[in-house]
Amino acid sequence: MKTKFDIGVNMIFVKVIVVTVLIAVMLLPINLVRSLVEEREGNQKAVQDEISQKWSGIQTISGPVLVLPVLSETDKNQNVITNYAYFLPDSFNVEGNIKTEERSRTLFKTLLYQSNLHVSGTFSLPDYAKLNIKPEQVMWDKAFVLIGITYLQGIKNKIVFNVNGKPQIVQPGIKNNSCVSSGVTVETPLDPAINSYDFNFELALNGSEGLYFNPVGKESTIHLKSSWNTVSFDGNFLPTERTVNKDGFDAKWDIFDYNRNYVQMWVGDNDVLKSSALGVDMKFPVDKYQMTMRSVKYAIMFIVFTFVVFFLVELLSRKRIHPVQYLLVSSGLVIFYVLLLAISEHLSFGLSYLISSSATTILISLYSITMFRSTKQAGMMGLFLAGLYTYLYIVLQLENLSLLFGAIGLFIALAIVMFVLRRVNWYNDDNKSDQIADEDSNHN
The missing domain is CATH 2.60.40 (Immunoglobulin-like)
Structure with a gap:
């Protein structure tokens, strides 16, 4: 059975603009995280140079x-x-x-x-x-x-x-x-x-x-x-x-x-x-700072993918998500990199990644319950984030194949979004939609 969605075009455009602005705003903390990684890496280099001058x-x-x-x-x-x-x-x-x-x-x-x-x-x-x-x-x-x-x-x-x-x-x-x-x-x-x-x-x-x-x-x-x-x-x-x-x-x-x-x-x-x-x-x-810096390069992709999922939930379930909630979730995604950097200075990179990604996934999943008002949808969000972090870790490990896996991942993500949105009535054309639905019923 096919489902028809009647979406106000103005509301969609406003939401898209708001989400785009939020993504642009998150570029600032992402750059701050990148600067923090560079600073810590510079401190390590200074210590290494000091030891090298005395040792050789x-x-x-x-x-x-x-x-x-x-x-x-x-x-x-x-x-x-x-x-x-x-x-x-x-x-x-x-x-x-x-x-x-x-x-x-x-x-x-x-x-x-x-x-x-x-x-x-x-x-x-x-x-x-x-x-x-x-x-x-x-x-x-x-x-x-x-x-x-x-x-x-x-x-x-x-x-x-x-x-x-x-x-x-x-x-x-x-x-x-x-x-x-x-x-x-x-x-x-x-x-x-x-x-x-x-x-x-x-x-x-x-x-x-x-x-x-x-x-x-x-x-x-x-x-x-x-x-x-x-x-x-x-x-x-x-x-x-x-x-x-x-x-x-x-x-x-x-x-x-x-x-x-x-x-x-x-x-x-x-x-x-x-x-x-x-x-x-x-x-x-494993150079923890280089690995962290490489992971930060995917931060904007993480935010975009997560926002797309939230946006799809809004379209399909008609549960409105406030821009502040988008902002809080994206902040949690950025803090993941700060956690990863801080923990990796004490533990191995793999264990640090597991701890940081698990903490972030649990935090956003629990918060999603209040947004979606559905434990099932929040659980699906947790599975999505777990899969996303697993995918990123695989990409980080396969340095020589990172571009290939990244391109494949983007292609699959776009294909999923196109598939999910294939029945959305973007222009709210009820008559045409009904006509198409009747024709489909007759064919069946």
């Missing part, structure tokens, strides 16, 4: 780079000018194990790591002739090696740099900063009669967030592993091989000199090493 931040290892002092021309005062020739290793290999740990201050946490690195490789005797350097200009006994390390306070062991099995003197700081800005210097006098120099050293290095390397060898192999599995591989090169599972990650990079845009030897300043960095970023499994 994102570490980048550049080198080793062999530096050969070269006597050049004299200046106007007849003082000899010393230039520096730089030579990168033929092979560069890193075996690293990363152990992560969480540190907290007040409500905020930061992720730190301790890495144990075994670095090895080979230098060939510098072919200085390719740089138009004469034999008498070379200062073999003054050669040294630079190892770039971003945060020196992160070094947690005494570095022993072995060259052909012999330990060399490691000094803090760098003699020349044309290719690295921070690190250590290793005195490595060279013997022109020796054609190859094998090196190796152990490095225990603290850091936070990420660990990066510049692949300085003609052939570079970097192998990193950790029990932490929430990672992203970043930089100019992705791993050649990688495994990420519940037990952690294991990644390996194989890089050749022609994969990067700089040569193996040069004279003078050159800061292009950093242009080829590769490495790994370690993150918390």
